[in-house]
Amino acid sequence: MxxxxxxxxxxxxxxxxxxxxxxxxxxxxxxxxxxxxxxxxxxxxxxxxxxxxxxxxxxxxxxxxxxxxxxxxxxxxxxxxxxxxxxxxxxxxxxxxxxxxxxxxxxxxxxxxxxxxxxxxxxxIDIHSQHQHLRLADEKFRLSVIDAYASDKELLSEYSASYRRMTALASEIKELEGEIALADRDREFRQFQYDELEKARLVQGESEALEAEQKELSHAEEIKELLSSASAKFSIEDYSFVQGMKESIRDISKVALQIPRFTGLAERLESCRIELQDIEDELERESESVKVSPQRLAEVEERLSLLWSLMKKHGCATVEELISKRDSLGGTLSGYETSASRLASLKAEFEKTASRTESLASALHDVRARAADELAPVMQQAIRSLEMPFAVFKVEVSLKDELRQDGRDAVRFLFCSGPEMVPDDVHNTASGGELSRIMLCVKSLLARYKDMxxxxxxxxxxxxxxxxxxxxxxxxxxxxxxxxxxxxxxxxxxxxxxxxxxxxxxxxxxxxxxxxxxxxxSGMERVNEIARLLSGATVTQAAVRNAEELLRSSQNAEPSTNFTV
Incomplete structure (x- = not known):
């Protein structure tokens, strides 16, 4: 308080x-x-x-x-x-x-x-102003009155949580369906691109290797001829230049046995011979390894043509970039499958949640309907105690077509001031003074059941x-x-x-x-204030006596038994 x-x-x-x-x-x-x-x-x-x-x-x-x-x-x-x-x-x-x-x-x-x-x-704290009876025309307010009287907070909270989850799932499904629909427009093309790159069996660094091989194959005959010619120069008719060096080394080595200073010369010649022999052998091997193969050249050029075509088509400068794009496309296509699986999962959860929400809404309706049946006579008795002895007050709870955050129920407060009248919506049938008294009864009920x-x-x-x-x-x-x-x-x-x-x-x-x-x-100050309320600006002795009597009777009054909200 x-x-x-x-x-x-x-x-x-x-x-x-x-x-x-x-x-x-x-x-x-x-x-x-x-x-x-x-x-x-x-x-x-x-x-x-x-x-x-x-x-x-x-x-x-x-x-x-x-x-x-x-x-x-x-x-x-x-x-x-x-x-x-x-x-x-x-x-x-x-x-x-x-x-x-x-x-x-x-x-x-x-x-x-x-x-x-x-x-x-x-x-x-709750403030009830002069015009708050207008809230009786607000369906959400009427529903809150029923919920307060029914003490259905836990059930309502459970329903609201289920409803929020259901609507969140519906939004997520709609968004994901939109994404999938948009993606489906490109999916076939992306699949084609991926299949094309996957079929190419791309290998890192192959472009450079193929270009080098193409260059060699394109000049194979000329290269083989030049290498053979270079190798042939090591021999003139039946004389081998390397063999001649061997003989020279042998002769100088004999001289070195007599004169040691020639040993170094013999060793130098031996080094040259070994190097020349290696060069001759390598020239022969290289000459033999060079293959003149128009078929292989055609294969290499065809492969290079494919790679260059793919690089141009996909806007890539290297085979490595093509491989990266292929992997990216694969990830995108995999994401399509994941999205489809996610959508199926969301739809299954939505169906389950929607079913539970419907069940909770039905249970909430039953609780509210029972509360309405109990509330109506209580409110009617309370209203009649405020000098509306023939008032009729009814509460009608009906089902709406669609679920909402607070359930599926529509609540009407029906009222008429006499038995000869037909009860209708309270905000349409009650006068201003009647609405104020009805709202007072409602507020007293809300304050009690809401622990205000x-x-x-x-x-x-x-x-x-x-x-x-x-x-x-x-x-x-x-x-x-x-x-x-x-x-x-x-x-x-x-x-x-x-x-x-x-x-x-x-x-x-x-x-x-x-x-x-x-x-x-307190005391006479309070008496005089109430006397002022009775008589106006000029407080008379009669007003003072009436004020004293009013205070005395009010303080000694027995508790009311007519109002039982």
Whole structure:
């Protein structure tokens, strides 16, 4: 519940520090005193838009801070868990607006974004304004009422998760089908390219080797002839030049036996002979190895022609680049097979998830239908207790054609004010005053089943008679026994029911500037305020006596047994 609120420099509120007790808290004040300003400050903690116009003094920060003492509930715990923050029963929310118009939000002095601030505060405090009965026309709101009464949060959460997975799978399937369809246009061509390169049996470095072989084969006859001629020069008729060197070496070696200095010359000649012999032998081998083969030349030129053609066609400069492209095409084609397999897997999972989602939607419908049957008489009794004795209230839950995030159900609240009338959609058949009372009953139900700690009502009693106001006050008082209820009202019958009474006043400050203040009333101060509500600006003795009696009877009233929401 809300324990304390501190407001500084917010419109006409210079500085305000209020302690909020348990029970029903009444807020009254003259028209224009600033009751709506107080509500606006609280709304900032609920994520309302902030701007520089909210600053009373444009040179200073505006600060709204509230302290809550909260019992943990699953929704709040989930919000904290998702934000990776530790839950604390004592929560301090703060909103700061700077003179530049920049807004900052804090939770227990930790900076948070305004969306997170709103998600936290919306689970702790709810504001019901004069025109919130318009939400009865909102199907999502009506569905939330049924879900709250049915306490189907776990089933709804399970369904929502399954629905989200189903829709995510549908999107993924659609995207993948689009990719496959686009790829199929190129697949045949890519397969042709891959097959062409694969058939070529490409080998790294073969282009260079083939070019060298082609050059040799193209001049084979000339090369063979020249090598043979060079080899023949080592012999003249029957005389071998190498053999002659052998004989020269033998003769010089004999001389060296007599004269040692010729030994070196003999050795030099031997070295030359060996080298010449090697050259002669190699020339003979090379000459023999050179093959004149027009057939092989044709094969080499055909292979080179194929490689050059492939390189030109595929925009590659080397065989290595062709090999790289072939491998890339192979990977792409393999990816097609993977995509097809992935698509089949996704479709199988989608069918399974869709079936489960349908089953959960059916189970959710059954729970909601039972809750609707139970809720209708409870709401009807509550509405009749607010001086609509012949009202008829029904809840209709029907199935829609398509699944949605919140199920397949459509909920209608049907209402008529008399038995001779045919119930129809409540937002079409009920008057403004009737809608306000119906919404009050709905809100009291939601607050109980949603474990709402604090409920704020902003002049929901506008336009109702004194007897109805008395019953509304009694209802608010009963609600205040189970939760903290703040009621901004102008009716004395409601004001008298409160456990605590705040009065909002507009005064002139020291700088002749109007300021809004809030005071806690007790004793004769409270009597006089209720007397003012009874009689207007001029408080008469009769009004004072009536106020005293109203307070006395309200405090001594027996609890209502008519309202059982």
């Amino acid at each position: 809300l324990r304390r609120i501190n407001i500084s420099n917010y419109i006409l509120i210079e500085s305000l520090d209020l302690q909020f007790p348990e029970g029903l808290i009444i807020v009254t004040g003259e028209t224009g005193a600033g009751k709506s300003i107080l509500l606006g400050a609280i709304s900032l903690l609920l994520g309302a838009r902030a701007d520089i116009s909210m600053l009373g003094d444009k040179s200073r920060n505006c600060v709204v801070e509230a302290e809550f003492e909260i019992e943990p509930n699953p929704e709040l715990l989930q919000v904290f868990e998702e934000a990776e923050m530790e839950f604390d029963r004592n929560i301090v929310l703060r909103r700061v607006i700077s003179p530049s118009g920049r807004s900052r939000s804090f939770l227990n002095d930790e900076p948070v974004n305004v969306q997170f601030l709103a998600s936290i505060s919306s689970g702790m 700690a604090t409920l704020v009502f902003d002049e929901i009693d506008t336009g109702v008679s004194g007897s109805v106001a008395d019953k509304i006050g009694t209802l608010l008082g009963e609600m205040g026994k189970n939760m903290q209820v703040v009621a901004i009202t102008h009716l004395p019958q409601v004001a008298a029911k409160g456990n605590t009474h705040f009065c909002v006043r507009k005064t002139v400050g020291g700088s002749s500037k109007a300021v809004t203040t809030v005071e806690a009333l």
